Amino acid sequence: MTEQYASTTQGDARPRADTVHFLPDLCAPQAVLVLVLVAELLALLLAIVHHGLAALTWDAIALYSFQLQWVVLVSAVLLCRLKPCLNRLHPVRAGALSYGLVLMVTLVFSLLGQWLLSGFSGTSGSPLEHWQRHLWQLAENLLTAAILAGIGLRYLYLQQQLRNQQRAELDARIQALQSRIRPHFLFNSLNSIASLIPIAPEKAERAVEDLASLFRASLAEPALIPAAREIDLCRDYLALEQLRLGKRLQVEWHLDELPEDTPMPALLMQPLLENAVLHGIEPLPGGGTIDIQVARSGSQVAVRISNPLPNTTPPEPGRHNRMALDNIRHRLHAHFGPTARLSTRRDDGRFTLLIVYPAKWPS
Structure with missing residues (x-):
């Protein structure tokens, strides 16, 4: 009876403070909603910066929104899948892996977006000018993603560390009461x-x-x-x-x-x-x-x-x-x-x- 209770108690109880998470659960419904809203605000901001408020059009906003939503949501899904691995790594390595993952997703969707736009709009000018524009656009996208991903991942990391600390304090309080x-x-x-x-x-x-x-x-x-x-x-x-x-x-x-x-x-x-x-x-x-x-x-x-x-x-x-x-x-x-x-x-x-x-x- 004693041994049975000990094994089932530890086996049935859900893990809590013993698992230290690197990032929040980005696949939770509330997190997904926040990510979609933030991506939409960033799309609006980038459209205003590139076109100016006077020349701003819905087409420009939709174009930025389409690309940003794909980058943000795919990055979130991949980070969710890698969450067990990230939790086992040192925070520096986990941060570097997450950062590189976001940049890789940005690169893939930037190349895909350039290919689609070239197919719909055709090309003008010499092939050299065409590839130069693509390279500059690609560099701009990666630099923007590097800055925003660095800020965003740092915020999510600090937010999760605060939750981990609160969880540890709460478990200590429960243990003191018990x-x-x-x-x-x-x-x-x-x-x-x-x-x-x-x-x-x-x-x-x-x-x-x-x-x-x-x-x-x-x-x-x-x-x-x-x-x-x-x-x-x-x-x-x-x-x-x-x-x-x-x-x-x-x-x-x-x-x-x-x-x-x-x-x-x-x-x-x-x-x-x-x-x-x-x-x-x-x-x-x-x-x-x-x-x-x-x-x-x-x-x-x-x-x-x-x-x-x-x-x-x-x-x-x-x-x-x-x-x-x-x-x-x-x-x-x-x-x-x-x-x-x-x-x-x-x-x-x-x-x-x-x-x-x-x-x-x-x-």
Whole structure:
């Protein structure tokens, strides 16, 4: 059980801070839209510089736009294809490769454009003059591309490095938050295991494996894991608590059929169930029932946990409970941003907690 959890956690979690990207994802829809708009603005600028504002025509703008769009979009596609290779190279080599790639694409489309224009418009003057004009035009295109590509690639590189730094800081923050999770039931669980060894050694062995998997999860790298893996971990935790509380602890599960790619922050539900046992079940002599619901509706995942409220429960949650809830809120915001939310409600003698967050892996 312990080895299985360790392997699946690391295998299923999506790579995040361990991959340092050289450039942003230029094939993302938002990036493509920005590139098209920037290319169109550059086409307008070059048409104004070459023809002047008074003599500017739509034909001139269309000609520059056609060539620039091809150069920009083809360069973006090639850089996307080379992204894994660029990420492995030293930044200087990756920058030189990207820069040379853009210039090569510019050269190819410049030659193709000159060939098409020659075919449509015919040639005038001597062949020497014809080739001189082509060479000067080619040099002008390459020089313009060299300047613009240098500025553009430098901007994209710095933008991605800023994102890498923010991602690293965010992962460090998530790890700091997750490192605070230390199940308070450790000694109670060890006592329960010790009492089981002489009378039920198989149950004691299983309890040791469940306890080991819980602590392995609490010490693992902060990550998103499949929701099914977190649910299995919660079942292990509740099985440990039932060794101690017996029939006083009843659990009702209401689980939808979740797709395998449904994400969930590691140790999201376990500390909440820990609070439900500590503040809802233990104070009641007769115990009670914890109701757990996990559902996915469209683009959102909803987690609902409900536990009984003892009559002695104060109107405000205790310090330990507030810290756990604040911890969960911070981790949800770190993974999913403001689209994730956590809310609580007290009614009919029960405490209900609801978590809603996006059902997709953050990019």
